[in-house]
Amino acid sequence: MTMNPFDSTLQRSFPTIMVPTREPVAGMTTAGERLLVASNGVFIEIFRPWIRLIRRISSYAVSTAIPYGVVEEVSELLCGRVPPELIGAFAEQARAACPNETGGWIVWNPGTKAFRLVPVVVLSHDSASLRYDRPQLPDDEVLVVDCHSHGCFAAGFSTTDDQDDRFDVKFAVVLGRCHTRSMDVALRLCAKGIFERSHNIPVSWLDAVGEANDVAAT
Ligand SMILES: [Zn+2]
Numbered sequence: 001m002t003m004n005p006f007d008s009t010l011q012r013s014f015p016t017i018m019v020p021t022r023e024p025v026a027g028m029t030t031a032g033e034r035l036l037v038a039s040n041g042v043f044i045e046i047f048r049p050w051i052r053l054i055r056r057i058s059s060y061a062v063s064t065a066i067p068y069g070v071v072e073e074v075s076e077l078l079c080g081r082v083p084p085e086l087i088g089a090f091a092e093q094a095r096a097a098c099p100n101e102t103g104g105w106i107v108w109n110p111g112t113k114a115f116r117l118v119p120v121v122v123l124s125h126d127s128a129s130l131r132y133d134r135p136q137l138p139d140d141e142v143l144v145v146d147c148h149s150h151g152c153f154a155a156g157f158s159t160t161d162d163q164d165d166r167f168d169v170k171f172a173v174v175l176g177r178c179h180t181r182s183m184d185v186a187l188r189l190c191a192k193g194i195f196e197r198s199h200n201i202p203v204s205w206l207d208a209v210g211e212a213n214d215v216a217a218t
Pocket residue numbers: 128129148149150156157158161174
């Protein structure tokens with residue numbers, strides 16, 4: 001008997017793999033997600049042209065024997081280093097907009113390997129949130145870093161940010177205290193509800209933000 005078309009489409013779009021013990025799992029060839037059921041838990045694998053991630057999302061509550069292989073977490077940044085000058089360009093934009101909030105997307109073209117900053121159209125902003133239109137990207141560009149600023153307030157991720165970021169696969173950057181010579185920078189990886197805050201902001205990014213301040217001060 002075949003399954004109804006709705007569920008069979010849904011399951012094809014998000015398959016579950018039983019991880020073999022004696023060979024690696026075949027790699028994903030198209031963008032998407034899948035579940036990996038392993039002896040050491042249940043993992044989500046996320047593949048985009050610019051990143052590949054495997055994260056454990058569940059462990060077993062009972063130590064029963066699961067006859068599958070072991071999976072390790074993976075982080076592969078396929079697009080390479082995000083150019084610090086684009087973070088600097090966004091810092092200049094954030095400083096110019098302060099005390100208002102502003103936003104921008106750093107996007108990447110897998111064919112040309114080029115990055116660029118796309119300003120977002122702000123619909124409304126207040127101290128707690130920023131509403132903006134998601135930029136329409138050409139088919140050959142993907143979102144890598146979603147940047148927004150908090151005006152004069154500290155950088156960080158609010159519960160509104162958590163709501164906004166829960167479906168995406170991207171880095172999120174927040175700049176705060178944009179009126180000062182020492183802007184705050186907050187960074188995290190967002191991947192389908194997984195949030196990983198990074199407390200080690202790349203030094204090149206901090207330098208680029210500092211230079212944006214110097215430009216504004218002269
Ligand atoms: Zn925010």
